[in-house]
Amino acid sequence: xxxxxxxxxxxxxxxxxxxxxxxxxxxxxxxxxxxxxxxxxxxxxxxxxxxxxxxxxxxxxxxxxxxxxxxxxxxxxxxxxxxxxxxxxxxxxxxxxxxxxxxxxxxxxxxxxxxxxxxxxxxxxxxxxxxxxxxxxxxxxxxxxxxxxxxxxxxxxxxxxxxxxxxxxxxxxxxxxxxxxxxxxxxxxxxxxxxxxxxxxxxxxxxxxxxxxxxxxxxxxxxxxxxxxxxxxxxxxxxxxxxxxxxxxxxxxxxxxxxxxxxxxxxxxxxxxxxxxxxxxxxxxxxxxxxxxxxxxxxxxxxxxxxxxxxxxxxxxxxxxxxxxxxxxxxxxxxxxxxxxxxxxxxxxxxxxxxxxxxxxxxxxxxxxxxxxxxxxxxxxxxxxxxxxxxxxxxxxxxxxxxxxxxxxxxxxxxxxxxxxxxxxxxxxxxxxxxxxxxxxxxxxxxxxxxxxxxxxxxxxxxxxxxxxxxxxxxxxxxxxxxxxxxxxxxxxxxxxxxxx
Amino acid sequence: xxxxxxxxxxxxxxxxxxxxxxxxxxxxxxxxxxxxxxxxxxxxxxxxxxxxxxxxxxxxxxxxxxxxxxxxxxxxxxxxxxxxxxxxxxxxxxxxxxxxxxxxxxxxxxxxxxxxxxxxxxxxxxxxxxxxxxxxxxxxxxxxxxxxxxxxxxxxxxxxxxxxxxxxxxxxxxx
Numbered sequence: 001x002x003x004x005x006x007x008x009x010x011x012x013x014x015x016x017x018x019x020x021x022x023x024x025x026x027x028x029x030x031x032x033x034x035x036x037x038x039x040x041x042x043x044x045x046x047x048x049x050x051x052x053x054x055x056x057x058x059x060x061x062x063x064x065x066x067x068x069x070x071x072x073x074x075x076x077x078x079x080x081x082x083x084x085x086x087x088x089x090x091x092x093x094x095x096x097x098x099x100x101x102x103x104x105x106x107x108x109x110x111x112x113x114x115x116x117x118x119x120x121x122x123x124x125x126x127x128x129x130x131x132x133x134x135x136x137x138x139x140x141x142x143x144x145x146x147x148x149x150x151x152x153x154x155x156x157x158x159x160x161x162x163x164x165x166x167x168x169x170x171x172x173x174x175x176x177x178x179x180x181x182x183x184x185x186x187x188x189x190x191x192x193x194x195x196x197x198x199x200x201x202x203x204x205x206x207x208x209x210x211x212x213x214x215x216x217x218x219x220x221x222x223x224x225x226x227x228x229x230x231x232x233x234x235x236x237x238x239x240x241x242x243x244x245x246x247x248x249x250x251x252x253x254x255x256x257x258x259x260x261x262x263x264x265x266x267x268x269x270x271x272x273x274x275x276x277x278x279x280x281x282x283x284x285x286x287x288x289x290x291x292x293x294x295x296x297x298x299x300x301x302x303x304x305x306x307x308x309x310x311x312x313x314x315x316x317x318x319x320x321x322x323x324x325x326x327x328x329x330x331x332x333x334x335x336x337x338x339x340x341x342x343x344x345x346x347x348x349x350x351x352x353x354x355x356x357x358x359x360x361x362x363x364x365x366x367x368x369x370x371x372x373x374x375x376x377x378x379x380x381x382x383x384x385x386x387x388x389x390x391x392x393x394x395x396x397x398x399x400x401x402x403x404x405x406x407x408x409x410x411x412x413x414x415x416x417x418x419x420x421x422x423x424x425x426x427x428x429x430x431x432x433x434x435x436x437x438x439x440x441x442x443x444x445x446x447x448x449x450x451x452x453x454x455x456x457x458x459x460x461x462x463x464x465x466x467x468x469x470x471x472x473x474x475x476x477x478x479x480x481x482x483x484x485x486x487x488x489x490x491x492x493x494x495x496x497x498x499x500x501x
Numbered sequence: 502x503x504x505x506x507x508x509x510x511x512x513x514x515x516x517x518x519x520x521x522x523x524x525x526x527x528x529x530x531x532x533x534x535x536x537x538x539x540x541x542x543x544x545x546x547x548x549x550x551x552x553x554x555x556x557x558x559x560x561x562x563x564x565x566x567x568x569x570x571x572x573x574x575x576x577x578x579x580x581x582x583x584x585x586x587x588x589x590x591x592x593x594x595x596x597x598x599x600x601x602x603x604x605x606x607x608x609x610x611x612x613x614x615x616x617x618x619x620x621x622x623x624x625x626x627x628x629x630x631x632x633x634x635x636x637x638x639x640x641x642x643x644x645x646x647x648x649x650x651x652x653x654x655x656x657x658x659x660x661x662x663x664x665x666x667x668x669x670x671x672x673x674x675x676x
Binding site: 345347348349350351352353354358359361382410413414415418419421422451453456457458459460461462463464465466467468469470472 | 512514516520522524526528532534541543548549550553555558559560561562563564567570572574575576577578579580581583585612613637639644645646647
């Protein structure tokens with residue numbers, strides 16, 4: 001093994017996840033101690049800790065390319081694992097590592113760059129015959145041109161403001177007669193909102209499912225896929241729950257989408273682990289969205305159903321080894337669900353709720369895997385994401401997995417911050433989630449309530465409120481109530497007096 | 502004295518959604534479901550903190566704040582706000598409410614410290630329940646603060662590009 005010591009250019013659960021595999025492979029790890037989280041749990045998994053607490057710069061060290069390279073060189077790390085987020089998809093960082101004779105555990109800078117640029121990625125997909133949501137080449141001049149393009153790509157289409165965002169200047173057109181009116185509205189709205197009336201059109205994919213394929217490629221040109229993950233449960237493009245496989249795919253569609261995913265990866269000579277994202281419509285047409293050139297948050301569900309350690313594969317590929325698996329070796333067994341337990345308040349629109357974890361206990365059943373970067377006493381700090389833990393549950397099939405997830409959710413115990421647990425408790429009981437007919441529009445369209453509580457739970461909470469009131473206000477033998485502003489009165493007596501009027 | 506017997510000694514917990522739970526005095530560590538009484542215990546230990554033990558299961562609880570007869574609690578990761586009323590105070594409240602009508606204002610407060618990015622409504626605007634009124638940035642995420650009621654915006658305290666503390670008043674809406 002060329003790789004002797006890995007600098008983990010990340011924190012939290014993913015740093016721990018990477019170090020766990022490195023330890024099994026007898027590779028040393030270096031973690032960076034920061035001023036923001038000097039007592040973070042990930043530090044205890046490392047062989048070497050680099051103390052960076054004196055650096056009080058506003059930019060996190062995990063985004064500071066020069067600093068990270070210097071730390072790697074200083075600590076004798078000959079490889080860097082970027083994890084996800086931060087610099088994981090920064091081509092310049094990957095190149096800088098290579099320039100300093102440090103192995104970057106990830107794809108080539110060229111592949112990162114090409115997939116990160118929407119225009120290049122779109123053109124690559126086009127050249128390779130990968131289905132995509134078709135659209136106009138640039139902006140359109142008038143409604144006649146819009147109609148011509150819509151006839152070609154098929155209705156419904158969506159008119160989007162070229163300089164837009166946030167839903168303004170956006171209109172869905174379902175048939176030809178609506179085009180003139182909608183084009184004018186969208187264009188005017190765009191001008192009003194963004195000072196630019198230019199718009200373009202795209203095929204509108206209604207209520208799609210988010211399906212992504214896990215790819216593994218080596219430096220010898222071998223590329224395979226490890227099946228799909230469904231990540232349709234998302235809110236504002238933030239994934240909340242992922243599962244593998246997807247109930248929406250059969251073997252035939254899996255094969256077709258999988259081979260397309262491999263093809264697009266091969267177009268950039270992809271190596272390491274990567275993910276090709278598609279939208280799948282209700283008629284099972286799929287459209288290439290983008291490729292993520294990193295290990296993903298939701299990688300554990302794929303590990304559970306394939307039995308393959310993706311971090312180990314990343315390290316071996318970076319080490320120059322050929323993939324030991326061929327496509328036909330990959331078997332998808334059972335079902336896996338991952339719930340992202342975040343410090344968020346589902347009763348206030350998923351607002352982040354940073355704070356100190358006062359107590360924490362996770363299920364230890366054999367069907368449960370927990371990837372976490374916090375323990376009792378840890379803080380969820382505002383500088384980073386709000387993740388507390390990933391609860392990964394397996395089952396024989398989807399039904400079994402759902403049953404296990406429901407059980408596991410009831411065993412998670414977190415105090416100190418509000419969490420997304422009540423959301424998942426609702427989700428596993430929702431008929432549309434249970435029958436698999438949910439789409440990316442599920443949270444916005446199908447939910448009236450974001451959380452679950454049994455009827456008796458509110459009753460118990462009410463009991464507690466009354467208990468507190470009784471303790472504060474009543475002494476057991478008399479029933480006089482002190483209203484805290486000094487007035488003592490017997491409410492039953494008063495009540496009687498009133499009723500006598 | 503006959504009157505006394507008819508008038509059972511009770512306390513009521515009224516939820517923020519106006520659901521009413523009644524408890525007979527003297528206060529018992531039991532809750533009746535159907536025809537059976539189930540024992541409830543409030544406990545605390547070093548590892549788990551405060552919890553409620555009910556039907557052999559432990560539920561995490563936390564008292565967020567209490568003000569006079571108003572209690573804000575966290576039970577099994579969900580927050581609840583109750584006002585505890587005696588039969589007398591409940592009746593007085595009903596009388597007061599009927600005199601005032603229902604038009605007490607809803608005060609939308611900042612759920613967390615952060616920065617106001619945008620105020621999406623103007624004074625006098627009519628908003629629907631669930632409509633975003635303010636965008637608040639916290640932890641690098643933009644959060645839409647939604648109106649809990651349908652009504653008219655009577656006052657706006659939030660200003661774009663200013664920082665707010667938790668519980669700062671943002672918008673006042675009259676249902």
